[in-house]
Amino acid sequence: MQVLSCLSSTNHVIAGPMVVPLVVLVLLLALLLLVSRLVWICPAVRSQKPTKRQKDETCSLGVFLGSGGHTGEMKILLSSLDLERYKPRRYVVCHGDQLSLVAIANVEGTQPETQTSDYTILSLPRARRVGQPLLSTAMSTFKTILVALWHTFLLPLLQRPEEPWVDLLLVNGPGTCVVLVLVTYIRRFLGLSASRIIYVESFARVNSLSLSGKLLRPWVDTFVVQWPDAAGKGAAGLSGRVRHRGWLV
Amino acid sequence: MSTSASKAAASESTQSGSYTLLVTVGSTLFPELTNCILSSAILSILPSLGIKLVNVQYGKADLLAHEEIEDLEIDAQGSGEFTWTDYNGAGQVNVHVFRYTNDLSKLIKESDAVISHAGSGSILEVIRSKPLLVVPNSSLMDNHQAQLADALGDQGYLISSTVEQLDSKLALLVKSIKQPLKPFPALDKARFPVIVDQTMGFE
Numbered sequence: 001m002q003v004l005s006c007l008s009s010t011n012h013v014i015a016g017p018m019v020v021p022l023v024v025l026v027l028l029l030a031l032l033l034l035v036s037r038l039v040w041i042c043p044a045v046r047s048q049k050p051t052k053r054q055k056d057e058t059c060s061l062g063v064f065l066g067s068g069g070h071t072g073e074m075k076i077l078l079s080s081l082d083l084e085r086y087k088p089r090r091y092v093v094c095h096g097d098q099l100s101l102v103a104i105a106n107v108e109g110t111q112p113e114t115q116t117s118d119y120t121i122l123s124l125p126r127a128r129r130v131g132q133p134l135l136s137t138a139m140s141t142f143k144t145i146l147v148a149l150w151h152t153f154l155l156p157l158l159q160r161p162e163e164p165w166v167d168l169l170l171v172n173g174p175g176t177c178v179v180l181v182l183v184t185y186i187r188r189f190l191g192l193s194a195s196r197i198i199y200v201e202s203f204a205r206v207n208s209l210s211l212s213g214k215l216l217r218p219w220v221d222t223f224v225v226q227w228p229d230a231a232g233k234g235a236a237g238l239s240g241r242v243r244h245r246g247w248l249v
Numbered sequence: 250m251s252t253s254a255s256k257a258a259a260s261e262s263t264q265s266g267s268y269t270l271l272v273t274v275g276s277t278l279f280p281e282l283t284n285c286i287l288s289s290a291i292l293s294i295l296p297s298l299g300i301k302l303v304n305v306q307y308g309k310a311d312l313l314a315h316e317e318i319e320d321l322e323i324d325a326q327g328s329g330e331f332t333w334t335d336y337n338g339a340g341q342v343n344v345h346v347f348r349y350t351n352d353l354s355k356l357i358k359e360s361d362a363v364i365s366h367a368g369s370g371s372i373l374e375v376i377r378s379k380p381l382l383v384v385p386n387s388s389l390m391d392n393h394q395a396q397l398a399d400a401l402g403d404q405g406y407l408i409s410s411t412v413e414q415l416d417s418k419l420a421l422l423v424k425s426i427k428q429p430l431k432p433f434p435a436l437d438k439a440r441f442p443v444i445v446d447q448t449m450g451f452e
Contacts, residue, residue, distance in 0.1 A: 049450075050447075050448060050449055050450030051450050052450045052452070053449060053450045053451050055451065057451075059449050068275075068276060068368075068370060069368060069369045069370040072369075072370040072373065073369070073370075073373075076373075076436065077441055079438070080436070080438035080439075080440070080441045080442055081441065081442055081445060082442060085451075086445070167449065168445070168448070168449055170445075196448055196449060198444070198445060198448055200441075202369060203369050203373065203397070204368075204369035204393055204394070204396075204397045205393060205396075206393070206396040206397055206399075206400045207396055207400075208393065208396070210393075221448055222444060222447075222448040224444055227400065243444055245440045245441075245443070245444060246437070246440060247434065247436075247437075248440055248441045249369075249373055249436065
């Protein structure tokens, strides 16, 4: 009896200081799980084969239109795609980007700011303006994430949980597209059917990648460069996932 | 409005020169380039190269008020025109300046040669139709404009220049009106769909 009470009291004494290491241990375990899950789903580690599609199947397509030169290039990329196969289309633009709205109307053959059964437009708050200070960039990026989270993850999850918001997400550079890819990755992280992602580096990138390109390269299913050395000197930069088929614009 | 003004300037031409030159900096600004074009050093060689009209789209920049352009009056929109006379006898050149235009493609069509900043959008808009000289904007934070200009220049699709080399490279540009540069390949619309279809599992 005395021995027992002695034991329990020692237990009690030890439990206090043990809480902190325990929390740290649990956090470390969670982090380890998170990282191993990310490694497991990372296309750079293990590229995922697409499910076979029939010739007459359609694919929904998400397109991010960011700014100036990027929008101009995306317009040309879309002009070469079969829009009867890749539909319906969901365009994502930044608030107040009139040029991109005109580009969409151009591609779709409609008037600016209209929408049809074949396409819709989602407008996001801009994550970063040129020259914006770091702290306010963090705030505005957070706002962009929330809006993107609602429209491309939560709302589609409530409406049609079995499908991602689009079958294919096509991005080509400007900063805010990183946010869109991040949110699109949640379904993949959770093991749900997820969008496949293509990144097309700009024609302007001859022997180095843009910041968005560097960040997204390990995570997209297909990474396209328009100059052979953009992703690294010679064939070293190219692989099954990193493709170069010459100029696309 | 800007294009009607450019036509008016063209009809006033009295010199034997027949070429129209377009200078464009897109939606940004590049005062080093636009002010260089409007300097006496450059203006004085234009008539002898056979250039009768220069359209300068200078974007957000401020035009330096130097003496060469003292008779230039700029309106509220930033447009203006003047005739520059080279008193060494080479002749005159009409100059038309404006910040932006709604119809750059029309101005490109009306030009015999184009000088542009090295933005990829501007390059793509011109490179398949007119002789092109590009000047990379070295004040940009990440100077990948120079990469693109040099790569395309090395392959002979355009003439790459710095602001300092402009006087000598201008002669090359005018020469390429008669003897065209290597044509930039047409857009191959079969390339991109192959990549997309493979990514999505279409065979």
